[in-house]
Amino acid sequence: MAQTWDTCHIEMSQTRFPATLEEWQAYSPALAHCSSTVNMPELWVISVVPSQTCFWQTYPRSIVITATDIPIQYPYETFGLDRALSIWTAGTLYQWPVFVIDAGTALTYTGALTPTDCLGGAILPGLGLQLRSLSQSTAALPTIALPQDLPSRWSLTTDIAIQSGILHTLVSGIIDFIRAWLEQYPTSQIVLTGGDAETLYRYLLQASKPKAVPKLLDRVILQPQLQGIGLLHLRQQKSDRSLLF
Numbered sequence: 275m276a277q278t279w280d281t282c283h284i285e286m287s288q289t290r291f292p293a294t295l296e297e298w299q300a301y302s303p304a305l306a307h308c309s310s311t312v313n314m315p316e317l318w319v320i321s322v323v324p325s326q327t328c329f330w331q332t333y334p335r336s337i338v339i340t341a342t343d344i345p346i347q348y349p350y351e352t353f354g355l356d357r358a359l360s361i362w363t364a365g366t367l368y369q370w371p372v373f374v375i376d377a378g379t380a381l382t383y384t385g386a387l388t389p390t391d392c393l394g395g396a397i398l399p400g401l402g403l404q405l406r407s408l409s410q411s412t413a414a415l416p417t418i419a420l421p422q423d424l425p426s427r428w429s430l431t432t433d434i435a436i437q438s439g440i441l442h443t444l445v446s447g448i449i450d451f452i453r454a455w456l457e458q459y460p461t462s463q464i465v466l467t468g469g470d471a472e473t474l475y476r477y478l479l480q481a482s483k484p485k486a487v488p489k490l491l492d493r494v495i496l497q498p499q500l501q502g503i504g505l506l507h508l509r510q511q512k513s514d515r516s517l518l519f
């Protein structure tokens with residue numbers, strides 16, 4: 275993979291669809307050297323947000339992934355497309371069984387024994403959502419930034435009390451899920467991905483220092499770009515198939 279980047283936040287209610295090459299160029303450094311819409315590169319899209327899917331579908335060369343494109347058996351009908359791609363990619367890269375922790379807008383845990391035996395998992399609000407929910411849904415709590423280091427558990431200020439509550443509870447929860455999975459599937463790899471993966475990994479390491487947790491964390495592979503790698507694999511599979519037929 276040559277490069278990854280985040281686009282600016284796209285607020286759907288205020289955004290009209292880009293109509294020209296110049297407008298698309300604002301979304302991606304990969305388009306900097308395009309001279310016309312004809313030589314724009316392919317864009318592979320995976321989205322669980324319908325308004326975002328509509329937006330990216332207007333890109334001239336978009337390929338939008340749907341459930342049938344990902345070669346796993348879905349454990350239930352409403353299972354997220356992003357979770358399907360993550361677990362398939364993790365199993366393909368690091369072998370089955372595998373456990374994926376996706377620290378995105380929502381934080382999801384997903385486990386699978388094989389591509390046809392996904393056990394589902396769990397969903398909770400992600401780090402940013404937890405922080406925002408407190409400031410937005412209470413009268414007195416402020417919006418706070420995340421600290422570099424895991425704070426002291428016992429706090430005498432509101433800001434650090436929020437940091438402590440969210441971070442210690444999240445880190446303990448993640449360690450508990452990892453431990454429970456490894457008890458059942460001791461050979462499994464654990465993959466940590468998503469926009470908050472690096473931040474959470476740092477906190478997990480800090481939490482583990484005084485305790486016997488490092489052994490568990492040795493099993494955690496930090497791979498923030500799991501879904502991007504998954505899209506590359508799907509693209510490779512598609513081009514292999516078109517060579518065969």
Ligand SMILES: Nc1ncnc2c1ncn2[C@@H]1O[C@H](COP(=O)(O)OP(=O)(O)O)[C@@H](O)[C@H]1O
Nearest residue numbers: 280377378379380400401402403467468469470
């Ligand atoms: N450069 C960035 N742009 C947007 N979000 C980021 C960035 N770096 C870290 N994040 C964090 O990533 C989380 C979203 O993760 P992501 O995997 O992009 O979301 P989603 O699961 O919705 O695709 C947010 O909690 C946000 O705080």
Ligand SMILES: CC(C)(COP(=O)(O)O)[C@@H](O)C(=O)NCCC(=O)O
Nearest residue numbers: 322352353354356357378379380397
């Ligand atoms: C749980 C999710 C919102 C997570 O999405 P994300 O925050 O990673 O963008 C998404 O996987 C989804 O919409 N899932 C459908 C429900 C399910 O998987 O059970």
